[in-house]
Amino acid sequence: MNPAVESDSKRRQVQTIVKEELNLIELPSPHAKREDFVEWDSLAFMSIVSRVEVEFQIEASPSNIQSFESIDGILEELRKAGK
Numbered sequence: 001m002n003p004a005v006e007s008d009s010k011r012r013q014v015q016t017i018v019k020e021e022l023n024l025i026e027l028p029s030p031h032a033k034r035e036d037f038v039e040w041d042s043l044a045f046m047s048i049v050s051r052v053e054v055e056f057q058i059e060a061s062p063s064n065i066q067s068f069e070s071i072d073g074i075l076e077e078l079r080k081a082g083k
């Protein structure tokens with residue numbers, strides 16, 4: 001698969017996870033981050049982390065957990081994990 005297409009597909013998957021966990025219809029930005037949403041509280045944060053771990057078969061750790069506070073950060077963790 002074309003890397004650009006694969007990257008767009010992953011971004012859409014991550015955006016869908018965030019939208020669903022925050023109960024939103026749309027994200028205001030493809031680069032959404034935790035501080036942009038009152039709904040992205042600690043419970044939603046853990047739900048997003050859990051969904052990303054399951055759907056992409058990666059594991060959050062104390063050294064990378066902060067990366068899960070934005071779509072771009074999540075995508076970077078997926079890239080680092082070779083996903």
